[in-house]
Every structure is written in C-alpha cells, then in structure tokens.
Amino acid sequence: MTAHDSSHSVFDADARARGRERALAARQRRAQIKRDLRDGATTVDAVLAERLTDPVVGRMRVTDLLESLPGVGPVRAADVLTRCSIAPSRRLRGLGEHQVGGILRETRAGSR
Numbered sequence: 001m002t003a004h005d006s007s008h009s010v011f012d013a014d015a016r017a018r019g020r021e022r023a024l025a026a027r028q029r030r031a032q033i034k035r036d037l038r039d040g041a042t043t044v045d046a047v048l049a050e051r052l053t054d055p056v057v058g059r060m061r062v063t064d065l066l067e068s069l070p071g072v073g074p075v076r077a078a079d080v081l082t083r084c085s086i087a088p089s090r091r092l093r094g095l096g097e098h099q100v101g102g103i104l105r106e107t108r109a110g111s112r
Contacts, residue, residue, distance in 0.1 A: 026056045033057065034068035044069070044107045048100055051092035058093030062086055062103070069107065080106045 036042040066077035084102030
C-alpha cells in the first residue's frame with residue numbers, strides 16, 4: 001500500500017470539475033440573494049422560508065443575511081444575533097423556530 005492508497009474516495013478530474021462548477025453556482029446564488037436583499041427585491045421572510053427547501057440557501061450564514069440588509073453592518077448584525085441567541089457561525093438551515101421568529105421581529109422592527 002502506498003501513501004496515496006487510502007480508504008477515502010479519490011475523485012477524478014471530471015468529478016472535481018463538476019464539484020467546482022456546483023460550488024461556483026452556489027456562491028453566485030448566495031451572492032444574488034444578498035444583492036436582492038440589499039436592493040429590496042426579496043425579503044428576509046422569503047429567504048428564511050426558502051432555507052428548508054433549497055440547500056444552497058440553507059448553507060448561507062445568518063450573519064451574511066443580516067449584513068445584506070440596508071443599514072445593517074457587522075455591529076448591528078452581532079447585536080441581533082445576541083438578542084436572538086444565535087451563534088455567529090450559524091447557518092440558516094440550523095435555525096430553530098424561536099430564532100427564526102426573533103430574526104423576523106428584529107428585521108421588521110428595523111424597517112419601521
């Protein structure tokens with residue numbers, strides 16, 4: 001057995017290329033969601049609803065979602081996370097019912 005023989009799978013060049021393409025498409029989709037939030041083309045409600053059915057949306061960090069909103073920077077986003085008991089590294093798919101409710105309350109209160 002050589003150093004390169006191992007029990008984990010080794011992907012061929014085509015599989016790696018497909019993986020890179022999927023990863024790029026996912027990053028572009030998340031970037032578009034952030035632009036849409038910033039521009040008002042979509043809402044936090046819509047993105048949170050989509051997190052359970054679209055894995056790309058579910059992998060988006062809550063911090064990125066909040067900082068995409070107009071007038072919300074790192075400090076305000078951190079304040080919202082603290083008030084809603086959400087870890088800074090949490091992704092949308094990992095949010096509980098109460099955390100989702102907290103984000104919706106916070107973002108709606110900020111839009112008044």
